[in-house]
Amino acid sequence: MIPVIKNPHRGRLLIKGGRVIDPRQNLDQVTNILIENGKVLSIGHHLDTPANTPTLDATNSVVAPGLVDVHVHLREPGGEAKETIATGTRAAAAGGVTSVVSMPNTNPPMDNVADIQFVISRAAQEGMVRVYPTGTISKGRLGQELSEIGAMASVGCVAITDDGSEVMNSQLFRRALEYTKTFNLIVMDHCEDVNLMGDGVMNDGALATRLGLAGIPRQAEYTMVARNIALAELTGGRLHLTHMSVKESVELIRQAKAKGLHVTADVTPHHLILTEEAVQEYKSNAKVNPPLRTMEDVTALRKGLKEGVLDCVASDHAPHTQSEKLQEFSNAPFGLIGLETMLPLIITELVKPGYLTLSEMILRMSDLPARLFNLPAGTLEPGSNADIVIFDPEAKQTFTHFVSRSQNSPFLGWQLNGVVERTLVGGQTVYERSAASAKPHPSPL
């Protein structure tokens, strides 16, 4: 179900002279894109356009399908002080993200049709980018009884997840994987043994000992990755493992894929870039779940992404207010914001050093996540939605403030390569760097 576009761009728009990268079309060349009524009409050097066609000059920029982020906390309802659908989708637009999959651990948790419809209607009223809601696996996110999954699917829920915590009851998780098959729904899982996690607040090990903080052992993640894969094997269900953080998980997923199981996975920019050292001095903006791990894990995650064992990059954008984060480390909530930094982080830390090409980056941040979640996005093929990001991969910027309502980022103050110049949804500009501080753009949805 495609979020309704109330106000797609009318008429034609030509994006001229940009380096167009679209892995699904195996395209990486300087060319032009013609948009008509919110859809891509054609791509080519010599497009038949009247001289008065509105034109965007994208010379020296990359033009790519808008990013697709399958793990975003928009916090509405219940957490409006942290983020709303309006502010979160503006942050997405600023980050070049045109489709977000929103998490259901709101307050109350999204475990029924009305909640899913609320997100869809709210996004239609106030959203700047396309929002695809997920529902919970279990009623109340309590891990005891299945939510009304089929009903939620019928109104536009794209996946189910109890994200934020694990479904510890293996029988329930098995049933979820079985039941969703009928509805072609993905079961997305957080992968963390809650008992093993205990009251842990960071990676277990010497640094946790030095800081006197309770650790979360890596086994808390990969025992659940192993269990979930086993249950995917049992059921033939469609399993997506989110925010993988340890090298052992990568190996388990590699084996699962080799067996032909329907298992996919994502990884966050922060787990690809930071290690546990980021929490030194009790920096709560680096307190995240799963916790930042070690250099060995970072290396394994990067390799896993390069090889496609990890299918895509997702931000796990998790806004929290400053006063919540400005607490004792063990009392501060887990999570960091990521929508606005994901593209420059991947460019700076993975593309520039040669781990990924720009085309592989678009594959992992747009094309594949769209395909995994069956979203009408991730390509600029003629006829597809004109959801587009235009960015300069060389330009530098230093993050000192975010569009998101929350500012909890460990990357504050980082100078990064890669500047989003313009984001379009349905052919309409939803973010423009030069106008970022000027008037807000009207919602296209």
Place this chain on the structure above:
Amino acid sequence: MKKDTARLKDLLGLEYLSRAQIEELLDQAKPMKQLFTRSVKKAPALRGKTVALVFFEPSTRTRTSFELAAKRLSADTLNIAASTSSVQKGESLIDTAKTLDAMKVDYIVLRHSASGAPHLVAREVKARVINAGDGSHEHPTQGLLDAFTIIEKKGKIDGLKVAILGDVAHSRVARSNLWVLTKLGAHVTVCAPETLIPPGLKEIFGSHVTITSHVDEAVKDADVINVLRLQVERQKENLMPSIREYAELFGLNLSRLALAKRDCIVLHPGPMNRGVEITSEVADSHQSVVLDQVTNGIAIRMSVLYWLTGHPLLDGGATAEQTLTQSEKLS
């Protein structure tokens, strides 16, 4: 002598101090102890300064020790306990600290159940912050007073064999002891059930530390045994099957103490669970120095308060005693 003794704004942990800084703090504590063990217990060194004692956890020993230390240097003290403060009304730690800062207190002595709470406060206030115990992280003045007591009794720390018995995983006293003792050249053997030994100790302290779960091994030929308080709630977390079993297998009793060196001393940060981690016979034996620790705690805290002013005590022509009695110097 001069190297690496730069004064810090705050005392957050012994991990962050150099050996030279630690030695300076310990040396300074000697004249402090002389001062208050005389008949007149007070010097005007911190006259006009205000020390806020902010305790978010119950404490008698550490709080009164800091209070006496401050008063014996003529500072004014202010007691704030979480149970009677606006924390009860939901005020955050930062807001409490900023309020005190706005009242122009000079020191915030903070006890808190969360590791890193003093770091958080220190970043946000102008007042000097002294960590009086944060979660499982550090209790730096305890580490210093333990080291001071050991030096007083043994003449040195270099080359000593020290055993730390008990719940190292959750103990801030253990961490501060490990830092100070290894920096001063002791070899530390840590002994606890495997469930109470935190990961990575070898990684952090290298060959300065040995880890065992056998008390007999740990105390054999020890010069010093430091027994940690066991929080009996740990039993509910399945970290040990029962308190009775802990006492029997991991507690310090006379027969185990007999395996140590004849002149081995026994420390305990208090309050003691007699019959759990330490038997009464050991606690009350002539080898026990727990009351010396209490006295020395005041000297160490005076030394820390004074040290953080940045003024020299032992340099120059004047004796420490003269310096301490010249109030004008700091006002």
